[in-house]
Amino acid sequence: MDLSLIAALSIDWSWWGHLAQGILALGLVILIHEFGHFAAAKLCGVKVEKFYIGFDPYGLRLFKFRWGETEYGIGAIPLGGYVYMLGQTDNPGKQAEEAERARAAAAHGEPVDPEAAAVWDPRSYPAQTVPERMLIISAGVILNTITAFFFAVGAYLLGTDFLAAKVYEVAPGSPAWEQDIRSRDAFTRIGDVLQPRWDVDLRARVMLADLAKGLPATIKRDGKEFDLVLHPRQDRPDRPPTIGVLPPQLTTLARIARATPENPDKVPAYYGSPAFNATPKFVGGDELVSIAGEPIKDYADVLRAEALHAGETVAVVVRRRDPLPEGTVPAPDAPLPPGKELTIQVASEPLRELGLAMEFGPISGVQDNSPAKAAGIQKGDRLKSISTGAATDALGDPLTLPERLRRLQHADPAKQWTVVVERITDGKTEDKSFTLTPREADRLELGLRDSSPIAVPVLGLAYFVRPKVASVVEGGPAAAAGVKPGDVVTKVVITPAPVADLKAEILKPVTIEFTEAPDQTNWAYAMLSVLHSRPAGAKVKLEFEGGKSVEITPRASTEFFYPRRGFAFNYDTIERKADTLGEAMQFAWTDTRDSLTQVYRFLHALFIGQIPASNVGGVITIAEQAGASASGGFAKLLLFLMMLSCNLAVLNFLPFPVLDGGHMVFLIYEGIFRRPPPERLHGILTMLGFFCLMGLMLFALTNDIIRISK
Numbered sequence: 001m002d003l004s005l006i007a008a009l010s011i012d013w014s015w016w017g018h019l020a021q022g023i024l025a026l027g028l029v030i031l032i033h034e035f036g037h038f039a040a041a042k043l044c045g046v047k048v049e050k051f052y053i054g055f056d057p058y059g060l061r062l063f064k065f066r067w068g069e070t071e072y073g074i075g076a077i078p079l080g081g082y083v084y085m086l087g088q089t090d091n092p093g094k095q096a097e098e099a100e101r102a103r104a105a106a107a108h109g110e111p112v113d114p115e116a117a118a119v120w121d122p123r124s125y126p127a128q129t130v131p132e133r134m135l136i137i138s139a140g141v142i143l144n145t146i147t148a149f150f151f152a153v154g155a156y157l158l159g160t161d162f163l164a165a166k167v168y169e170v171a172p173g174s175p176a177w178e179q180d181i182r183s184r185d186a187f188t189r190i191g192d193v194l195q196p197r198w199d200v201d202l203r204a205r206v207m208l209a210d211l212a213k214g215l216p217a218t219i220k221r222d223g224k225e226f227d228l229v230l231h232p233r234q235d236r237p238d239r240p241p242t243i244g245v246l247p248p249q250l251t252t253l254a255r256i257a258r259a260t261p262e263n264p265d266k267v268p269a270y271y272g273s274p275a276f277n278a279t280p281k282f283v284g285g286d287e288l289v290s291i292a293g294e295p296i297k298d299y300a301d302v303l304r305a306e307a308l309h310a311g312e313t314v315a316v317v318v319r320r321r322d323p324l325p326e327g328t329v330p331a332p333d334a335p336l337p338p339g340k341e342l343t344i345q346v347a348s349e350p351l352r353e354l355g356l357a358m359e360f361g362p363i364s365g366v367q368d369n370s371p372a373k374a375a376g377i378q379k380g381d382r383l384k385s386i387s388t389g390a391a392t393d394a395l396g397d398p399l400t401l402p403e404r405l406r407r408l409q410h411a412d413p414a415k416q417w418t419v420v421v422e423r424i425t426d427g428k429t430e431d432k433s434f435t436l437t438p439r440e441a442d443r444l445e446l447g448l449r450d451s452s453p454i455a456v457p458v459l460g461l462a463y464f465v466r467p468k469v470a471s472v473v474e475g476g477p478a479a480a481a482g483v484k485p486g487d488v489v490t491k492v493v494i495t496p497a498p499v500a501d502l503k504a505e506i507l508k509p510v511t512i513e514f515t516e517a518p519d520q521t522n523w524a525y526a527m528l529s530v531l532h533s534r535p536a537g538a539k540v541k542l543e544f545e546g547g548k549s550v551e552i553t554p555r556a557s558t559e560f561f562y563p564r565r566g567f568a569f570n571y572d573t574i575e576r577k578a579d580t581l582g583e584a585m586q587f588a589w590t591d592t593r594d595s596l597t598q599v600y601r602f603l604h605a606l607f608i609g610q611i612p613a614s615n616v617g618g619v620i621t622i623a624e625q626a627g628a629s630a631s632g633g634f635a636k637l638l639l640f641l642m643m644l645s646c647n648l649a650v651l652n653f654l655p656f657p658v659l660d661g662g663h664m665v666f667l668i669y670e671g672i673f674r675r676p677p678p679e680r681l682h683g684i685l686t687m688l689g690f691f692c693l694m695g696l697m698l699f700a701l702t703n704d705i706i707r708i709s710k
Contacts, residue, residue: 023078025629025637026622027053029144029644030081033652036143037083040136047123050084085136087124130671137663141649148595148645151638152588159577160635163198165190166248166572168299172445172455173365173462174244175231180368181219181245183300188225189218193594197574198247200591206232207240208601211610238612240605244452248572249299251288253318273566274347278316282344282567286318289341299569310563313347349562352554354540355476356483358523361464363421364453370460372419375436377461381421384431419459454524465523467514481542481550488545490514492526497537591639595646618700620708657689 030053041048047069054062054075064073075081121127125136165187170177190196191205209215214229232241275282288296291305292314305314321339363381366372419434438458445455453462467489472479494510512526543549578584605611622644629640653661662685670676 025641025644026078029641029648032147032645033140033144033648034081034083036139036141037136039143040139041083041085041125044128044132044136045123046125046128046136047086047121048083049086050082052084053081054078055080055082085125086121087126130667134664134667134671137660137667138653141653141660144645144649144652145592145596148642148649149585149588149592151642151645152591153581153584155635155638155642156576156578156584156587157581158633158635158638159575160633160639161573161575162200163247164572164574165196165198165202167245168248168572169246169303170445171244171246171452173453174242175233176243176245177445177455177462178365178367179228179230180370181243182221183303184221184298186220187217188220189216191215191217197576201594204594204598206230206243207611208598208605209241211241234610237609238614240611240615249569250572251296251299251302252570253282253284253286253288254568254570273564274349275316275566278344278346280342280344282318283320286320286342287339288567289317289319291316299572302567302569306563306565310561311348313345314565316344316346316565318342318344346565349565350556350558351560351562352538353476353557353560354527354552354554355473355478356469357471357473359466359468359470361453361466363461363463365462367460367462371436371439372434372456372459372461375419375434377419377421377434377459378423381423381432383463384420384422386420387418417459452525465527467523467526477552477555478550481552483542483550487548489523489526489542490545491541491543493541493543495539495541497539588642592642592646595643596650599647599650613699614703614706616700616703617707618697618704620701620704656693657685658693659689662686662689 034051034053038048038051049069050071050073052061052073052075055077056073056075057077060076062074062076064071066072125133128136167176167181167185167187168183170181170183187196187202188194190201193201193205196202196205205215209230209232211232211234214231216227217230218225218227230243232243234241288302290296291302292309292312294301294305294308296302296305319339319341360383363377363379363383366377366379416435416437419436421432421434423430423432436459439460440458445457453464455462469478469483469485469487469489471485472483490513492512494512496509514523538554540552540554541549542552576587578587602611606613606616625640629636652659653664655661655665666677666682676682
């Protein structure tokens with residue numbers, strides 16, 4: 001019996017087509033595995049009675065046929081496959097007993113039980129020597145590993161793209177942010193991997209890193225390299241560890257799915273955003289040249305220009321390439337076709353506000369090489385007030401938060417600031433005052449997920465915001481709805497306004513629930529979701545402790561603006577293509593080795609809780625990933641088959657009863673003690689293994705169903 005189970009992240013693609021492709025890919029890998037058992041059995045002279053992909057309990061099968069002495073078929077339950085050999089049972093102890101009884105009966109001329117005779121038959125599986133049976137049991141894993149290597153060789157001979165291991169956005173308060181990893185930094189080493197890829201090397205090694213020791217890395221910045229130790233952090237038990245960085249994007253606009261029926265695949269901006277509403281329209285493939293006169297060379301320049309000109313209508317200059325004639329395939333080194341430059345005016349986007357000020361939580365992080373670090377502000381301090389030299393901003397004022405401190409990034413960096421915090425030392429609470437000089441902040445550091453705190457770029461600190469109302473703006477939407485100071489929010493539900501020309505599933509309600517740990521609850525993420533909800537007219541439902549709930553229509557702010565204009569960019573990728581067969585084999589060996597060892601590291605991380613159990617996926621996840629890989633090209637599909645083959649090989653060889661590894665353990669016992677394991681012990685272990693395996697597969701399938709139903 002084979003275990004077809006891997007861990008995967010959630011995927012959202014065209015579901016049914018990818019599922020069909022995935023089932024074919026999974027079937028191919030299982031076919032290879034079972035053929036390994038089949039070929040080894042034939043090599044040892046064993047009679048193979050059945051060869052099935054999928055399981056056929058009670059005769060449930062899609063089809064079957066007989067060729068020679070073997071019945072071939074596809075079972076109705078697509079959870080693996082099996083090869084059934086003459087005399088094979090799941091109980092070696094009983095096999096030995098029956099074989100001995102058959103020999104004794106034959107010696108005295110007594111009738112021989114057909115089942116016992118099969119065990120006694122020299123072409124039966126149990127009649128083979130222990131080394132021969134070990135070869136038969138391990139052959140599936142061996143063949144999976146060999147074919148995984150050649151899948152990868154084929155992929156690298158064809159060449160395929162990977163996300164570049166560069167950084168263009170860092171989550172405030174994250175480990176990378178605290179270590180002052182910046183936009184444009186490029187990873188040149190992750191662990192023992194040189195020239196790493198984002199989607200293969202960086203993400204996997206961060207997720208499976210030793211959190212106590214950290215992960216060694218080398219970063220290249222402005223032509224210089226420096227070493228550091230990354231410290232991935234697991235912010236929540238239901239998520240794997242991260243360092244808080246996003247992969248790099250280019251400055252060319254992408255085609256995205258959120259579009260009108262009249263323009264289904266050429267809308268490079270989210271619906272309702274300033275970029276979407278601009279005239280003339282942006283189209284996929286446009287290359288940004290400048291924003292508000294700021295030259296755009298890379299994605300970091302885009303972030304900078306948008307932040308510096310958030311409240312302005314900006315002139316965006318794009319270069320639009322002339323399309324190639326239909327059917328034309330350009331040479332790999334051919335220059336891009338000439339293009340023309342267009343100037344498109346893009347409006348600002350006022351943030352939407354509820355008229356609430358919430359309580360500040362503790363400072364969650366202080367950035368290296370920052371004014372806050374130099375002044376002595378510490379993680380765990382709680383902000384009370386900031387004096388910018390012109391006026392004091394008391395954080396309890398009834399102002400729209402969390403945008404209050406973000407606005408201060410445009411303050412004059414020449415003036416000294418005074419920051420007052422509340423600090424608890426040895427159980428005693430005291431106020432501490434710090435004088436520091438703010439630095440210039442030319443980008444807006446947004447929370448990338450609901451566990452990201454608020455960042456103050458001019459100071460280099462980040463803080464959480466508690467979901468408890470500190471004050472309410474008089475005459476604001478929240479006040480009109482009856483929200484009072486002291487109310488504690490437990491849930492925010494944002495229902496987008498309906499749009500006639502968009503499908504309903506595109507504008508799904510967004511629900512944000514707060515955790516039980518008030519200091520780690522990020523109200524700020526919920527407010528960002530409200531403040532830049534598109535299109536205008538969304539309804540916000542707040543649920544409070546005690547059962548009270550209100551519905552609010554946010555109003556447009558006259559003071560704060562969301563800097564992102566709604567552009568969607570292509571990702572920055574690198575091609576890896578072998579120039580020679582030897583180089584392809586070198587690449588393939590590295591990937592195959594890493595895939596084999598990562599399964600063990602994943603299982604260990606899963607056991608200690610570093611990887612959430614919800615990340616375990618079953619056959620549906622496998623099928624989705626296979627289909628998604630196929631949509632990325634044949635080389636991508638080959639690399640996925642390599643990874644899947646390695647997963648199947650390792651998982652099947654775990655020392656687990658009913659799996660190949662469990663059979664190998666029993667054979668090792670038999671080889672050492674010259675007899676099979678005790679029948680009763682073997683039977684108990686086999687039944688326990690079977691039920692545990694079925695439970696695990698059901699758990700994985702349940703995870704799949706829960707994920708796709710969201």
